[in-house]
Amino acid sequence: MPLWPVYTGTKEPHDGITELPAPPPWRDFDGGPALDTPADDADSAATSPDRTHRAATYRATEQTVQLVNAALYLRRPLLVTGPPGTGKSSLAYAVARELKLGPVLRWNITSRSTLHDGLYQYDPLSRLYASRQAAAAASATAAPGAPASPATPEAGIEDHLRLGPLGTALLPYDRPRALLIDEIDKSDLDLPNDLLNALEEGQYEIPELVRSAAAGHPRAEVMVDGTHERVPVERGRVRCRAFPFVVLTSNGEREFPPAFLRRCVTLRLRQPDDSHLADIVRAHFDGEPDAYAQTLISRFLSRVGGGDLATDQLLNAIYLARSSDLSTDSLDALAKQLMPYLGEAAQRPDAF
Numbered sequence: 001m002p003l004w005p006v007y008t009g010t011k012e013p014h015d016g017i018t019e020l021p022a023p024p025p026w027r028d029f030d031g032g033p034a035l036d037t038p039a040d041d042a043d044s045a046a047t048s049p050d051r052t053h054r055a056a057t058y059r060a061t062e063q064t065v066q067l068v069n070a071a072l073y074l075r076r077p078l079l080v081t082g083p084p085g086t087g088k089s090s091l092a093y094a095v096a097r098e099l100k101l102g103p104v105l106r107w108n109i110t111s112r113s114t115l116h117d118g119l120y121q122y123d124p125l126s127r128l129y130a131s132r133q134a135a136a137a138a139s140a141t142a143a144p145g146a147p148a149s150p151a152t153p154e155a156g157i158e159d160h161l162r163l164g165p166l167g168t169a170l171l172p173y174d175r176p177r178a179l180l181i182d183e184i185d186k187s188d189l190d191l192p193n194d195l196l197n198a199l200e201e202g203q204y205e206i207p208e209l210v211r212s213a214a215a216g217h218p219r220a221e222v223m224v225d226g227t228h229e230r231v232p233v234e235r236g237r238v239r240c241r242a243f244p245f246v247v248l249t250s251n252g253e254r255e256f257p258p259a260f261l262r263r264c265v266t267l268r269l270r271q272p273d274d275s276h277l278a279d280i281v282r283a284h285f286d287g288e289p290d291a292y293a294q295t296l297i298s299r300f301l302s303r304v305g306g307g308d309l310a311t312d313q314l315l316n317a318i319y320l321a322r323s324s325d326l327s328t329d330s331l332d333a334l335a336k337q338l339m340p341y342l343g344e345a346a347q348r349p350d351a352f
Helices: 049-057 062-074 088-099 115-119 124-141 165-169 191-201 207-214 274-285 291-306 311-323 328-338 343-347
Strands: 078-081 105-108 120-122 161-163 178-182 203-205 219-223 230-234 237-239 245-250 265-268
Touching (some): 049 088, 049 274, 062 265, 088 178, 088 245, 115 120, 115 165, 115 191, 165 178, 203 207, 207 219, 230 237, 274 291, 274 311, 291 328, 311 328
Parallel strands (some): 078 245, 105 178, 178 245
Antiparallel strands (some): 120 161, 203 237, 219 230
16 A cells, blocks of 8 residues: 555654655656755755754644645645745745655745746856857967857857756656745736646746757756756756645735646645644744743734734744743733734734
């Protein structure tokens, strides 16, 4: 029997991803040649202390575990929605850590983000400058009266091209790569629909390399996102082998088109209850909450219904209470300032 759940939300890193059953026939990909999954420390930004801490201390609910596994089994993106501070982006790091998927690829979305940004970046100006330098160097070393060497504008184009986070995730790795597309609801209206084809087909083309292949350069060694590692791309076409574990986060600031939603597994996170919140505090502070931390947890929970609050506001207040020698009254005043309502509710007075 296949292993379920592959992602447990509780264990130390393991190789359970190798026991993932074959994909549904409509989600089977055959890209190649297979690439080894990068080591966890291959990208220093993805393994910075803060992200490592978030991965190790993340506490998944039963619903989260079930839907993460559904996305892994079905080879579908996971759309994670919920209020700020509920651990949407941390989930990608936690899954990548437990299943040993390598450094998390991260694409931070803005209103100006396009599909092209996520797939690859090409710098034609640096290519032109390099081409002129090469031509000048060739002319300087040529024998007097010798004909000039013919220009080969397609050669060396890979030196001016780097795959983006989405483009890297869709390479034919032997294990799924973890890709975080953060705050997709901040994107231009067209981006979710533009993503459909790449995520549905698990492949894309790089026109500059397609033209280079037609000119007699079928293979290019291109740099990937996050490191200076190079990978081979044949004839300008990239197709995945193991569909990446894609987490798209949204704060609920907009609706998504039905065509986009039906291709995602949707996880809606809510504010944690008292036992889950205490578990989060224990994970972050490596021990049981003290009496004052318990008081702050109770106050936080009593105020959740009145407006948006983020769990990290509570963690900040507990950290300062543990790290300072302020009086209880001073701590209460400071905690109130650290835990204001977010959004529209922040404009009205609230009890603490």
